Amino acid sequence: MSTRRRVGLYGYEGYEDLTYPSGHPFRPERARMLLDILRREGFLSRPEVEQRTASPAPRAVLERFHQVEYLDLLERAGRGEFSPEMLAYGIGSEDCPIFAGLFELASLAVGATLAGARALADKDLEVAFNPIGGFHHAGPAYAEGFCYLNDVVIACRELADRGLKVACLDLDVHHGNGTEEALIADPRVLTLSMHESGKTLYPWGGFETVLGVGPGTGYNVNLPLPEGTDDEQYQRVFDSIVMPLVDRFAPDLILFEMGMDVLNGDPLAHLRLTNNAIAEIAEELRKLDRPLLVLGGGGYHPANTARGWALALMVLCDAEPVDDFVGLVGGVFLGSEERSGGLRDMKLYAGGPDRDSLVAEVDRLIEFHREHLFPLFGL
Numbered sequence: 229m230s231t232r233r234r235v236g237l238y239g240y241e242g243y244e245d246l247t248y249p250s251g252h253p254f255r256p257e258r259a260r261m262l263l264d265i266l267r268r269e270g271f272l273s274r275p276e277v278e279q280r281t282a283s284p285a286p287r288a289v290l291e292r293f294h295q296v297e298y299l300d301l302l303e304r305a306g307r308g309e310f311s312p313e314m315l316a317y318g319i320g321s322e323d324c325p326i327f328a329g330l331f332e333l334a335s336l337a338v339g340a341t342l343a344g345a346r347a348l349a350d351k352d353l354e355v356a357f358n359p360i361g362g363f364h365h366a367g368p369a370y371a372e373g374f375c376y377l378n379d380v381v382i383a384c385r386e387l388a389d390r391g392l393k394v395a396c397l398d399l400d401v402h403h404g405n406g407t408e409e410a411l412i413a414d415p416r417v418l419t420l421s422m423h424e425s426g427k428t429l430y431p432w433g434g435f436e437t438v439l440g441v442g443p444g445t446g447y448n449v450n451l452p453l454p455e456g457t458d459d460e461q462y463q464r465v466f467d468s469i470v471m472p473l474v475d476r477f478a479p480d481l482i483l484f485e486m487g488m489d490v491l492n493g494d495p496l497a498h499l500r501l502t503n504n505a506i507a508e509i510a511e512e513l514r515k516l517d518r519p520l521l522v523l524g525g526g527g528y529h530p531a532n533t534a535r536g537w538a539l540a541l542m543v544l545c546d547a548e549p550v551d552d553f554v555g556l557v558g559g560v561f562l563g564s565e566e567r568s569g570g571l572r573d574m575k576l577y578a579g580g581p582d583r584d585s586l587v588a589e590v591d592r593l594i595e596f597h598r599e600h601l602f603p604l605f606g607l
């Protein structure tokens with residue numbers, strides 16, 4: 229008999245009012261929308277699912293990765309103070325604005341991710357999900373791309389220091405540049421980033437030729453994808469490159485950043501995925517039967533993001549609702565953005581010349597890694 233995987237969902241009780249300024253694309257309230265869907269789908273009342281509350285990570289933890297002067301400035305910015313020197317650290321830019329509570333919000337994200345990581349390492353959970361986590365652009369002394377503190381790096385390093393092999397699989401549509409920079413020489417963490425190519429999207433890097441440095445050579449895997457990539461080509465890259473590498477690396481734990489800015493219609497990016505592609509990947513990850521630290525990452529169409537997260541999380545936990553509800557659940561009619569047919573998007577496929585050029589580019593990417601990366605893993 230198989231036992232259900234224990235799931236911890238990390239929320240920020242008491243801090244719900246913290247948010248980026250109005251008009252900023254990053255909306256932490258996506259987490260509330262996610263909970264509404266999960267409640268409606270009955271997921272929250274499953275015995276194996278537990279809602280947990282995170283606390284902000286203490287300064288000492290943040291200082292393991294971030295520089296002291298930067299943290300001092302960030303704390304001041306979180307009190308709403310501004311000084312011109314902050315700009316040199318990326319604090320106060322359009323992407324990373326100054327607002328009251330920003331330090332608490334960023335520290336909470338680290339606290340929640342780390343609490344999840346520890347619960348998995350201690351075998352207290354099998355799946356931990358921090359929807360407001362995955363701030364993969366933040367550097368040791370700079371804020372960028374909506375990210376102030378890098379919870380991904382802090383968690384990966386702590387897990388590696390505990391002797392665990394970590395596969396860090398980042399599906400957010402943006403290249404995880406902060407994570408890459410921090411872990412590029414570290415063979416304890418296999419870092420894989422599938423993202424829209426830096427030729428067309430911020431942070432303008434993450435090319436396949438960057439394979440790691442020194443002892444970390446081979447442990448930094450970039451999978452840059454062309455604009456318009458659809459489910460079929462995305463899945464092909466995942467199956468051809470990601471799965472064999474993860475299999476060979478045999479991680480003790482998988483960090484899975486499932487940014488929903490990959491979805492068709494995201495206002496900040498240009499891929500054409502549906503949430504079926506992420507659900508497929510979630511299914512494959514579930515079958516690996518490893519502890520999963522799941523982070524929300526980006527996603528700037530709030531309703532699509534919340535629905536995609538809910539679907540992927542339920543698939544990871546083998547709990548996708550069997551019945552496609554059609555607008556009537558528990559006697560309450562659900563209008564608005566909820567589609568008939570449940571959580572899954574309608575499928576989309578590229579066709580014609582677009583498809584031919586997509587296939588050619590994906591072929592080239594797969595070939596590159598087969599030639600340059602696979603031999604390093606004995607594949």
Ligand SMILES: [Zn+2]
Nearest residue numbers: 400401402526
């Ligand atoms: Zn992103």
